[in-house]
Amino acid sequence: MKFVVDTHSHTISSGHAYSTVLENAAAAAEKGLQLLCVTDHASSMPGAPHFWHFANQRILPRFLHGVGILRGVEANIMNVAGEIDISTKVQGHLDWVLASFHEPVFAPSSSAVHTEALLNVIQSGRVDALGHLGNPNFDFDFERVLVAAAEANVLVEINNSSLSGSRMGSQPRCERIAEIGKEVGVSFTTGSDAHFAHDIGKFDSALALFEKVNIDEDSIVSTSASRFIEFLQSRGHASIAEFQSLR
Structure with missing residues (x-):
């Protein structure tokens, strides 16, 4: 099994990452990736960029170092209502919306609260994928949320950084998420969650988990x-003419 798309990466614009878009794209090319999603943190995260950073992503070339560039965001799940911190106007310029819990934005609460927030963000129709769900600080009802994600065609991310120590305690939770996701028909994506170019396309821990759980x-x-481009179109995103030849 080989992963050719990194759907979660950060640049210096996130405020706590250390590489540029060009450096990340060069690293993606070295790793043999075909597509790279630029997903800097949305503005509610401390140190994150403002509105115009995301609105202006349309100036990014579709290919850098031979790697297709997708214009995206890692939005913050803001509250129990499932609101995210990217305006619908800006979202219209984006190819990809990942949404995650982050402690500085959404204070960890009970499993019931987290579950309701995730169900509402899924039902909003505004997000393509849920990021690093294995974080033990944000427990939730795995089965209810994963069934809802499968029914709504929302991807579940297996986050390599979480499995490599950035969110301690994520490993067994990610395995259980993958097991239940497999049972209920979830589709998955892989994110390096790279905050430095060296980690772009790093999926070793995610690959080991998928193989252990025997995910197809x-x-x-x-x-x-x-497959990734077809998924985006199934979510209602506009066709990207420059990517039509990719396989």
């Missing part, structure tokens, strides 16, 4: 550029 390659959209 066809259930992971990041194993094929065309």
Whole structure:
């Protein structure tokens, strides 16, 4: 199994990452990736960029160092109502919206509160994927949320950084999320969650987890550029003419 899309990466614009878009794209090319999603933190995260950073992503070339560039965001789940901190106007310029819990924005609460927030963000129709769900600070009802994600065609991310120590305690939770996701028909994606170019396309821990749980390659959209593009179109995103030749 090989992953050719990194759907979660950060640049210096996130405020606590250390590489540029060009450096990340060069690293993606070295790793043999076909597509790279630029997903800096949305503005509610301390140190994150403002409105215009996301609105102006349309100036990014579609290819850098031979790697297709997708214009995206890692939005913050703001509250129990499932609101996210990217305006609908800006979202219209983006190819990809990942949404996650972050402690500085959403104070960890009970499993019931987290579950309600996740169900509401899924039902909002505004997000393409849920990021680093294995974080033990944000417990939730795995089955209810994963069934809802499968029904709404929202991806579940297996976050390599979480499995590599950035969110201690994530490993067993991610395994259980993958097991239940497999049972209920979830589709998955892989994110390096790189905050430095060296980690772009780093999926070793995610790969080991998928192999352990025996997740079918066809259930992971990041194993094929065309599969990922087809997923975006199934979510209602506009076709990207420059990517039509990718397989």
